[in-house]
Amino acid sequence: MVRPNKTKAKLNSGGAAFGVTIGPNDIDLVEMAGLLGFDFAIVDCEHDLFDESALAGLIRAGDVHGVTIIARMQNNFELALHALDGGAQGVLIARVKTADDAQAIVDATKFQPEGKRTIFFRSRGGGYALDIPSPQQWTLDTNAQTMAGCIMEEISAVENLAEILAVPGIDFIDLGPLDLSHSKGWIEQSELNQLVDKIVTDSVKAGKAVNSPANVDNIPELLDKGFRMLSVSPTEFFQTGAIQFLSHGRDVLASKGIPTE
Numbered sequence: 001m002v003r004p005n006k007t008k009a010k011l012n013s014g015g016a017a018f019g020v021t022i023g024p025n026d027i028d029l030v031e032m033a034g035l036l037g038f039d040f041a042i043v044d045c046e047h048d049l050f051d052e053s054a055l056a057g058l059i060r061a062g063d064v065h066g067v068t069i070i071a072r073m074q075n076n077f078e079l080a081l082h083a084l085d086g087g088a089q090g091v092l093i094a095r096v097k098t099a100d101d102a103q104a105i106v107d108a109t110k111f112q113p114e115g116k117r118t119i120f121f122r123s124r125g126g127g128y129a130l131d132i133p134s135p136q137q138w139t140l141d142t143n144a145q146t147m148a149g150c151i152m153e154e155i156s157a158v159e160n161l162a163e164i165l166a167v168p169g170i171d172f173i174d175l176g177p178l179d180l181s182h183s184k185g186w187i188e189q190s191e192l193n194q195l196v197d198k199i200v201t202d203s204v205k206a207g208k209a210v211n212s213p214a215n216v217d218n219i220p221e222l223l224d225k226g227f228r229m230l231s232v233s234p235t236e237f238f239q240t241g242a243i244q245f246l247s248h249g250r251d252v253l254a255s256k257g258i259p260t261e
Contacts, residue, residue, distance in 0.1 A: 002141040007040040007068035011209045019231040024050035034065025045073040059087040077108035085123040090147030097156040099163035106169035109148040111139035147171045153179035165206035172209040
C-alpha cells in the first residue's frame with residue numbers, strides 16, 4: 001500500500017500547506033514539526049553536507065509524525081532516485097532552466113506513463129515489497145503520491161517559463177530571488193519583484209502550487225498572490241525569537257536596576 005501524501009492532497013483540494021525548511025541532520029525538528037501540525041519539510045540536500053543514511057532517518061521521522069518529506073537537491077537524478085526509494089514523497093530540483101530540465105525531473109521521479117523512473121519496490125519506499133499485489137498499480141499509486149518540484153533561480157528560467165510550466169508532472173514551483181537577481185548582475189529590487197510576480201502568476205495559472213518563505217505578518221499577502229505552500233525556517237524562528245527575548249530581557253533588567261554587562 002502506498003502511503004498517502006497529505007501535502008499533495010491538501011494542495012489538490014485547493015487548500016494550503018504549512019512546512020519547514022531544514023537540514024538533513026535535523027531529525028528532531030521533523031518530529032517537532034509533525035507534533036506541532038506542520039504538513040511538510042523541505043530537506044536541503046543541495047547546500048548542506050549530508051549522507052544518505054541521515055536522510056533515511058529523517059524520512060522515517062516524517063513517516064512516524066505525518067510529515068511529507070521533500071528532498072531539495074541539485075541536478076543529480078540518481079540521488080533523487082535514492083531519496084524516493086528511501087521513502088521521500090517528493091523532490092525539489094535546483095537550477096531548472098529549460099523545459100528539458102523539467103522533463104528530466106519528471107522522468108526521474110515518476111514512473112510510466114508520466115516518467116521513466118526505474119522500478120524497485122523492495123526498498124523502504126516500496127514497503128519492502130510486503131504489500132504489492134500489482135507492480136503496475138503500485139507505480140500508478142506512487143505517481144499519484146509523489147511530488148516533483150523545480151526551483152526557478154536564473155533568468156533563463158524566466159525566459160523559458162511557459163515551456164517549463166507546460167511540462168506535465170511538475171507539481172510545484174519554488175523560487176530563488178537572490179540567485180535570480182545574481183544571474184542578471186544584481187538587478188534593481190523593482191525589476192526583481194516583477195520577475196518574481198511573473199513566475200508566481202504564471203505558475204498559478206498553469207495549475208502549479210508555489211512555495212514561499214512565510215512569517216506571521218506576510219501570510220495574507222502570500223495567499224492573495226497565489227502561494228499555497230508556506231514554509232518557515234526553525235533557524236530563523238530562533239534568530240527572531242532570540243532577538244526579541246534578549247531585547248525584552250535587557251529592558252526588564254534595566255527597569256529593575258540589574259546590570260546587563
